[in-house]
Structures are given as C-alpha cells and as structure tokens.
Amino acid sequence: MRVALFGGTFDPPHLGHLGIARAAAESFALDTVLFAPVGQQPLKPGVTLTSFADRFAMVRLACEQEQKIPPGTSFTASTVDAPQPNGEPNYTVDTLARLRQEMPEAALYNLVGADSFLSLRKWREPERLLELAEWIVVSRPGYSLDDLSPLALTESERSRVHLIETVHHDVSSTWLRERLAAGDSARDLLPEGVARYIRQHNLYRGN
Numbered sequence: 001m002r003v004a005l006f007g008g009t010f011d012p013p014h015l016g017h018l019g020i021a022r023a024a025a026e027s028f029a030l031d032t033v034l035f036a037p038v039g040q041q042p043l044k045p046g047v048t049l050t051s052f053a054d055r056f057a058m059v060r061l062a063c064e065q066e067q068k069i070p071p072g073t074s075f076t077a078s079t080v081d082a083p084q085p086n087g088e089p090n091y092t093v094d095t096l097a098r099l100r101q102e103m104p105e106a107a108l109y110n111l112v113g114a115d116s117f118l119s120l121r122k123w124r125e126p127e128r129l130l131e132l133a134e135w136i137v138v139s140r141p142g143y144s145l146d147d148l149s150p151l152a153l154t155e156s157e158r159s160r161v162h163l164i165e166t167v168h169h170d171v172s173s174t175w176l177r178e179r180l181a182a183g184d185s186a187r188d189l190l191p192e193g194v195a196r197y198i199r200q201h202n203l204y205r206g207n
C-alpha cells in the first residue's frame with residue numbers, strides 16, 4: 001500500500017492541486033492520495049480561511065469528480081488534519097505520526113509543492129518529518145529546486161526526497177480568491193464541481 005498525504009489549505013482547491021497529485025500518483029504508483037484540508041495552518045497564523053466544512057466539501061467534490069486519476073489510484077478527501085478541538089494549529093509531523101501508526105505497513109509519502117518544501121526549515125521537527133515519510137516534491141512556477149543547499153539535508157535525508165520537475169501549473173488559491181472577489185468565475189482553473197459550489201455558497205465574493 002503506497003499512500004501520500006497531501007495537506008494544504010485548499011482555499012479553494014484548484015487544477016494545480018489535482019495536477020500535482022496526478023503527477024505524483026503516476027510517478028510513484030500510489031494507491032491513495034489523501035487530500036487533507038488543514039484546520040489551522042501553523043505557517044499562516046491569523047489568516048482567515050474559509051470554513052473547514054466548505055474547504056472539505058470542495059476538496060471532496062474535486063476528488064470525486066476528477067476524471068484523470070491514474071488507474072489504480074484513488075483520490076480521497078481526508079479529515080486527518082481537521083481542526084483540533086483545542087484550536088491549536090495542525091502540525092504535519094503529528095499527522096504523519098498518526099498515519100504511520102494507523103498504517104504501519106504502508107509506504108508513506110508526504111506530497112508538497114516546491115514552495116512548501118523550500119520552507120521545510122520553518123516546519124516543526126523537519127528531521128522527524130523526513131524520517132516519518134518519503135517526500136514527493138513537485139515543481140511550481142517561481143520556485144527553483146536547483147539549489148537545495150539552504151535546507152542543509154544530510155545525504156540520507158536527501159535520498160528520501162523525490163523531485164518531480166516536469167509539472168508547471170501557474171495557479172495559486174490566492175490568485176483565484178482575488179479573481180473570484182472581482183466577480184470572475186475562474187472556471188478555467190477550478191474543477192467544475194468546485195466552481196459550482198463556490199457559486200452556490202457565495203464564497204470569495206469580497207467583504
């Protein structure tokens with residue numbers, strides 16, 4: 001069983017997210033990609049996110065309706081990173097430790113984009129993060145993976161990091177929120193069901 005945790009704010013989920021999940025699933029013959037909207041992102045404190053319920057619903061629609069999932073893989077919306085009852089941030093190291101316990105036999109991967117990976121040293125317990133899972137890092141326009149020396153990875157840590165540099169989706173949730181607030185449907189970059197959900201629930205319409 002080969003399982004990838006794909007955490008993010010997914011505010012909203014977009015075609016870039018689906019594209020990198022597809023690339024990872026194809027390259028690593030993944031059985032499951034767990035799309036896990038985060039309750040409270042530790043590196044984005046104070047940022048007001050759309051409610052977890054709405055983000056989870058959109059992620060579920062994106063996964064259920066995706067037509068191009070590689071054969072043998074499932075894309076699943078997961079609550080492993082749901083908001084904590086005490087309101088504390090969700091740390092990936094805790095999430096991966098829990099998954100490792102629940103699935104001791106699984107080959108566990110952490111799937112991230114280049115920007116997230118390049119901020120690894122700001123994450124809680126980077127060394128343990130690299131022990132708990134192998135990492136799949138996908139290229140993102142504007143973030144170079146040519147020089148990883150600032151991350152100061154040991155040789156053994158580096159061997160657990162796998163780069164996919166053939167994906168170039170120039171899209172972010174931030175940009176989509178701006179377009180949506182300006183009244184643009186942004187349907188070119190949103191899964192159809194997500195675009196519909198946003199319309200029906202009047203999300204991102206500006207304040």
Ligand code: ATP
Nearest residue numbers: 008009010016112113116139140169171172173174
């Ligand atoms: P925001 O603009 O709100 O920061 P985002 O578009 O970066 O959002 P997130 O939900 O924060 O989306 O990202 C979840 C994960 O997906 C992160 O690891 C991020 O690096 C990765 N990711 C998101 N969009 C892309 C993209 N276009 N190309 C590569 N990776 C991406």
